[in-house]
Amino acid sequence: MTETRENPFSLPLRDYDINPYIHPLVARSGHAGHMRDIKGTDYVDLMSAWGTNLLGYGYRKVSKAVARQSKKFNSLGMPYPQFHELMDLVRQIVPGAERVRFGKNGSDACAGAVRLARCVTGREKVLYRGYHGFHDWYFASTDCPGIPAALKQTILPQAELTPMAVDAAFRKHPNAIAAIILNPMTPPFPTGVEMQEVIDVVHGHGGLVIFDEMLSGFRIAPGGMQELWKVKPDLSCFGKSIANGLPLSVLCGKERYMERLPETYYGMTFEGEAVSIAAAHATLTEVMKRDVVGALYRKGRLIRAEYNRIADAYKLSTALAGFEPCMSMEFRDQDGVHHRELYWLMIQELVRNGVFTFGAFILCFSHGYRDLQKLIRALDAAMAVLRQAVDRGTSGGLLDERVRAALDEVRSPANWRRRE
Ligand SMILES: Cc1ncc(COP(=O)(O)O)c(C=O)c1O
Numbered sequence: 001m002t003e004t005r006e007n008p009f010s011l012p013l014r015d016y017d018i019n020p021y022i023h024p025l026v027a028r029s030g031h032a033g034h035m036r037d038i039k040g041t042d043y044v045d046l047m048s049a050w051g052t053n054l055l056g057y058g059y060r061k062v063s064k065a066v067a068r069q070s071k072k073f074n075s076l077g078m079p080y081p082q083f084h085e086l087m088d089l090v091r092q093i094v095p096g097a098e099r100v101r102f103g104k105n106g107s108d109a110c111a112g113a114v115r116l117a118r119c120v121t122g123r124e125k126v127l128y129r130g131y132h133g134f135h136d137w138y139f140a141s142t143d144c145p146g147i148p149a150a151l152k153q154t155i156l157p158q159a160e161l162t163p164m165a166v167d168a169a170f171r172k173h174p175n176a177i178a179a180i181i182l183n184p185m186t187p188p189f190p191t192g193v194e195m196q197e198v199i200d201v202v203h204g205h206g207g208l209v210i211f212d213e214m215l216s217g218f219r220i221a222p223g224g225m226q227e228l229w230k231v232k233p234d235l236s237c238f239g240k241s242i243a244n245g246l247p248l249s250v251l252c253g254k255e256r257y258m259e260r261l262p263e264t265y266y267g268m269t270f271e272g273e274a275v276s277i278a279a280a281h282a283t284l285t286e287v288m289k290r291d292v293v294g295a296l297y298r299k300g301r302l303i304r305a306e307y308n309r310i311a312d313a314y315k316l317s318t319a320l321a322g323f324e325p326c327m328s329m330e331f332r333d334q335d336g337v338h339h340r341e342l343y344w345l346m347i348q349e350l351v352r353n354g355v356f357t358f359g360a361f362i363l364c365f366s367h368g369y370r371d372l373q374k375l376i377r378a379l380d381a382a383m384a385v386l387r388q389a390v391d392r393g394t395s396g397g398l399l400d401e402r403v404r405a406a407l408d409e410v411r412s413p414a415n416w417r418r419r420e
Pocket residue numbers: 050104105106107108110130131132133134183212213214215239240
């Protein structure tokens with residue numbers, strides 16, 4: 001197989017995605033915190049398969065659990081003891097999980113949560129903050145073709161996560177908003193106290209609060225952002241890293257809402273698929289036994305300190321935003337060079353220096369000292385090139401011309417415009 005085959009995932013060019021002029025398009029293998037492309041080039045992988053690779057590719061305990069389970073059965077079409085054991089484990093780890101259901105994708109869990117909130121409140125509108133999967137209820141917030149126009153009035157962006165702003169949104173649509181669904185990793189982050197005030201406001205208006213913990217779950221804290229904030233949302237959605245790369249998601253929440261799930265419909269053929277459930281059990285057991293999250297923070301702190309040190313040395317206006325286990329690069333315009341040119345130049349140079357990223361630094365437990373050293377060397381080499389761009393006042397001659405030509409295109413419709 002050659003790399004010339006069209007990559008089905010990422011055309012047209014988008015931010016936070018494979019860039020066909022910069023990234024390898026086809027992978028051959030993964031191991032620990034590395035990805036090897038089809039040509040055999042080895043990268044320190046900072047995308048971690050969209051955040052699913054929490055422990056490391058081929059992590060022994062998970063691989064063993066998968067092999068053991070697949071020799072027994074893949075799916076029985078009904079619950080079985082390990083299915084219930086995983087539910088118990090999720091209940092122990094996630095503060096707001098009184099009852100648990102499984103799904104396959106994050107999109108399943110979010111769609112289920114929103115449908116349940118609409119069912120229990122008898123309301124149709126939903127406030128959202130962040131990305132919540134590919135289903136119509138959510139994509140009606142964009143100009144993506146193929147979504148019924150009737151849905152568009154049911155989904156409203158909530159830019160500000162403050163009690164006042166959320167109160168204003170509910171007052172603008174009295175008795176019409178079923179829920180607010182939010183990705184707690186969307187900055188700026190309120191404090192736990194402010195978040196509780198937001199929750200109280202939503203409840204005061206008769207709505208539900210849904211946390212979409214796809215990225216934060218088992219990574220920012222074992223129990224997700226709700227653990228850090230010390231709050232309990234009504235419903236929460238988890239996925240991504242829960243099974244270290246196997247497809248499993250979780251819809252969970254307060255008993256009084258979850259028990260009403262049968263009034264509406266939630267379910268799918270593979271809800272009880274046993275191999276992913278075994279993988280999730282092994283993954284979460286390891287998360288709790290080995291202080292996986294603590295290790296991610298320690299690595300992230302070192303990376304952030306080195307990133308800042310190198311950026312200072314080259315006098316560049318850039319920083320790593322977000323929590324240490326899952327950070328993303330941010331740039332400011334500098335001396336006439338647009339921040340997006342600097343952003344893409346940085347990605348290009350990191351990839352050239354053996355670090356695979358679309359702009360995020362998503363760490364896994366298996367990223368080791370050598371990987372961090374390689375990353376730090378790559379950051380130094382990349383920032384030296386960015387310095388040249390700033391000195392020249394242009395990324396011309398440094399950033400791939402096809403990427404430069406596409407920067408405007410990336411900024412607009414290809415990246416489904418939001419109806420803000
Ligand atoms: C915050 C958030 N919610 C929901 C989803 C959708 O999950 P999935 O792609 O597994 O359907 C994602 C995926 O990136 C996500 O980041």
